[in-house]
Amino acid sequence: MSLHLVLVEPAGPLNVGSVARLCANFGLADLRLVAPRCDPLDAEARRMAVHGLPVLENARRYASLAEALADCRRVVACTGRLEGPPLPLEEPSACLPWLLAGPPMASPAPAESAAALVFGREDRGLSNDELLQAGRLLTLSTDPAYTSLNLSHAVALVLHELHGLRRRALSEGVGLIPAPGTRLESAVVASASGEPAFGGGRGPGLVAADVVAPTDALQDDPCTRRELEAALADAEALLLEVGFLYPHTAGARMAKLRALLQRARIRSPEVALLRGMVCQLRWASRRPCADGPRH
Numbered sequence: 001m002s003l004h005l006v007l008v009e010p011a012g013p014l015n016v017g018s019v020a021r022l023c024a025n026f027g028l029a030d031l032r033l034v035a036p037r038c039d040p041l042d043a044e045a046r047r048m049a050v051h052g053l054p055v056l057e058n059a060r061r062y063a064s065l066a067e068a069l070a071d072c073r074r075v076v077a078c079t080g081r082l083e084g085p086p087l088p089l090e091e092p093s094a095c096l097p098w099l100l101a102g103p104p105m106a107s108p109a110p111a112e113s114a115a116a117l118v119f120g121r122e123d124r125g126l127s128n129d130e131l132l133q134a135g136r137l138l139t140l141s142t143d144p145a146y147t148s149l150n151l152s153h154a155v156a157l158v159l160h161e162l163h164g165l166r167r168r169a170l171s172e173g174v175g176l177i178p179a180p181g182t183r184l185e186s187a188v189v190a191s192a193s194g195e196p197a198f199g200g201g202r203g204p205g206l207v208a209a210d211v212v213a214p215t216d217a218l219q220d221d222p223c224t225r226r227e228l229e230a231a232l233a234d235a236e237a238l239l240l241e242v243g244f245l246y247p248h249t250a251g252a253r254m255a256k257l258r259a260l261l262q263r264a265r266i267r268s269p270e271v272a273l274l275r276g277m278v279c280q281l282r283w284a285s286r287r288p289c290a291d292g293p294r295h
Contacts, residue, residue, distance in 0.1 A: 017048030077134035
């Protein structure tokens, strides 16, 4: 699978250019920018990118985080918030191996089997709704007196951690195992205050290392974000129609359902089952009652 690094609404061209350089340092070729609040190709960004200029020039732009993650199965979002996150906060050593864990790619490779690391805005990070689009939340240990990190600095720390993990896996066979002829596809999204990003690769120009997870992890590959978002949209429409949800509270209650499904790391067959149930319930709710009209 390919590894993607995603930045949500970056505001500083210096940071964007620096992150492109870091992608080159750690062998990432795919940078995704969600609604950037600066010109990613201005002179300052180009100056900071140095040998990462091709990564910067080829960075794809998306209108929303959901669009940037649509083809991703494993998503780790980075956050510095210590209170009230919608999912448990984890150290890099706990969630990065999961990010890299994916099934061996058949030939031809599946179109939607990417992973993602998400970083948020420099000034306010990722919202709860955005954090809920990730399967796991990564946080970096800093002094409690000042937890905020510059975006590019946070990306550097996480990419370095990920690169070390991949190197150890390749040299020691611990955690991840080599899989000749396979590629790891991941998506990365940066979170607020310049928190962790992730990367990998054996050197500049490589998309990612040829590694996969142990057998037990391969059985738990989550569905794509596109599948999950479609299922949640179906469920919300039905629950509004039958009166279980109300427009003014639907967002909060659906956030709880989203968090539940993210914690469960729901798989594609399970999403298909959920959508089938919703479809049948919608049909049944609209079917005329045999005993007379419904009230």
